[in-house]
Amino acid sequence: MSVELTPHDSAVRADRATQLALTLARELWVVKDRLLVLESMLASEGFAGLSARLDAFQPDAATRASIDAERKRFIAEVTAALDSPPDRQA
Amino acid sequence: MEFQLKQRGRASLHFLSDLAVSTSRFKPRIDADIKAAGLDEATLSDDLDERLRQVDAALADSPAAAALAALTEYSGVNHGRVAAAAFDEVRGELEPRLKALMQGPTTIEPIPGERRPSYADAAWIHRTTGGWDGHEYQGFIHGELIHREYVARNYPGDIFAQRRQILSVLPRRDYQRIFEIGTSSGHYTLQIAAEFPQAEIWGCDPSLRMLEQAQRVANERGLHWRLFHGSADRTGLDAGSVDLVTSYIVLHEIPREAIHAQLREAYRLLRPGGDILFSDVTRYAALNKAGVRWAEYNAVHGGEPFWRESASLDLAEAARAAGFVNVRSEGFGGGIYPWFVYGHKPS
Numbered sequence: 001m002s003v004e005l006t007p008h009d010s011a012v013r014a015d016r017a018t019q020l021a022l023t024l025a026r027e028l029w030v031v032k033d034r035l036l037v038l039e040s041m042l043a044s045e046g047f048a049g050l051s052a053r054l055d056a057f058q059p060d061a062a063t064r065a066s067i068d069a070e071r072k073r074f075i076a077e078v079t080a081a082l083d084s085p086p087d088r089q090a
Numbered sequence: 091m092e093f094q095l096k097q098r099g100r101a102s103l104h105f106l107s108d109l110a111v112s113t114s115r116f117k118p119r120i121d122a123d124i125k126a127a128g129l130d131e132a133t134l135s136d137d138l139d140e141r142l143r144q145v146d147a148a149l150a151d152s153p154a155a156a157a158l159a160a161l162t163e164y165s166g167v168n169h170g171r172v173a174a175a176a177f178d179e180v181r182g183e184l185e186p187r188l189k190a191l192m193q194g195p196t197t198i199e200p201i202p203g204e205r206r207p208s209y210a211d212a213a214w215i216h217r218t219t220g221g222w223d224g225h226e227y228q229g230f231i232h233g234e235l236i237h238r239e240y241v242a243r244n245y246p247g248d249i250f251a252q253r254r255q256i257l258s259v260l261p262r263r264d265y266q267r268i269f270e271i272g273t274s275s276g277h278y279t280l281q282i283a284a285e286f287p288q289a290e291i292w293g294c295d296p297s298l299r300m301l302e303q304a305q306r307v308a309n310e311r312g313l314h315w316r317l318f319h320g321s322a323d324r325t326g327l328d329a330g331s332v333d334l335v336t337s338y339i340v341l342h343e344i345p346r347e348a349i350h351a352q353l354r355e356a357y358r359l360l361r362p363g364g365d366i367l368f369s370d371v372t373r374y375a376a377l378n379k380a381g382v383r384w385a386e387y388n389a390v391h392g393g394e395p396f397w398r399e400s401a402s403l404d405l406a407e408a409a410r411a412a413g414f415v416n417v418r419s420e421g422f423g424g425g426i427y428p429w430f431v432y433g434h435k436p437s
């Protein structure tokens with residue numbers, strides 16, 4: 001039993017760019033889901049003029065630090081997706 | 091146990107599950123591409139390795155095959171990671187409750203015989219990082235997040251009801267003591283306990299992380315199970331000490347020799363008049379060549395190192411060789427899944 005028996009299929013699996021695209025799609029979905037949650041919460045609390053305030057927002061130092069940390073985590077995931085999966089590493 | 095994931099974990103897991111569900115649309119198109127290449131029951135090779143190569147070459151330019159490969163590779167590699175990350179986000183809140191549930195009537199003790207068979211470390215089953223013991227809370231992660239959310243949405247029918255229905259095959263309702271092989275996180279054990287409320291339940295598994303979840307599941311319901319950390323191949327438990335030995339979807343994860351060993355061990359553990367019921371995946375003998383090719387393809391890429399040798403074994407013959415009589419090896423309810431082998435130890 002081995003992946004060598006299906007070389008064409010295995011080549012598709014080994015293509016890191018496709019796996020990266022799927023990882024990005026997942027992350028994008030998490031963000032979209034969160035935005036939908038946020039909009040729903042804000043709407044239920046009668047919050048108006050949201051998009052203009054978002055555009056004008058300037059993060060303070062603490063907010064900036066937490067955004068920086070989250071971006072580093074995201075990049076680590078993107079990098080891992082470009083690497084071979086751990087069970088196929090030599 | 092009631093619990094809530096954080097938004098990231100919940101959304102990531104839902105994405106993985108729905109992505110895996112979406113792959114079913116490619117299968118009919120791949121079958122059509124195989125047929126268009128002139129491959130059918132007459133022209134597909136009898137040799138399974140050769141058949142895999144044949145179909146792979148025929149699908150070299152199939153967009154549907156490429157899409158399926160990319161998507162199943164992504165799901166295979168990532169479902170365990172995503173579930174573990176979802177757990178880690180809420181670990182702080184859950185850990186005290188998970189620890190508390192390990193106190194109660196259900197106990198875990200080392201099995202007197204073999205603790206860990208060598209094949210347990212042959213590969214990461216299901217390509218999950220570290221296999222069955224890959225995370226300190228792997229039992230919760232697999233039992234509650236992967237199985238309930240991801241597996242349940244990707245397999246046909248109600249996978250929990252199937253565990254209950256299969257028990258209708260058994261001729262008796264008066265088993266005093268039941269020994270379950272491969273208890274894992276206790277999904278089947280719960281059904282056994284519900285079907286045989288009077289019986290004393292013993293279970294075993296070489297994965298301590300999985301057994302710990304079975305212990306929590308039982309304690310939460312006030313159930314008294316005696317769980318043994320170790321292998322069913324050579325338990326070291328007393329001969330003639332139980333009335334039923336049973337397992338659910340364990341056989342395809344162990345090599346052929348281990349299946350023979352578990353049948354022999356079950357025979358030894360049973361009192362005369364006792365029964366076995368082992369349920370598992372569809373046997374290759376019950377599928378046509380194209381069906382076996384699909385099963386094998388999924389096994390090769392899904393982290394199932396023993397599927398082929400296990401699914402190729404004639405379970406009826408193996409059960410008879412171990413001494414069982416009135417043997418039945420067939421699909422449940424006239425279907426092909428779940429498959430089961432039943433046997434009786436003569437009085």
Ligand SMILES: C[S@@+](CC[C@H](N)C(=O)[O-])C[C@H]1O[C@@H](n2cnc3c(N)ncnc32)[C@H](O)[C@@H]1O
Pocket residue numbers: 207210222253271272273274275276277278279294295296297300320321322323337338339340343344348
């Ligand atoms: C797919 S899981 C079983 C699922 C479980 N019965 C259920 O219904 O959800 C397979 C289990 O078999 C266990 N296993 C593997 N080798 C074993 C052995 N030699 N003896 C007992 N259990 C074993 C694995 O550790 C794993 O927990």
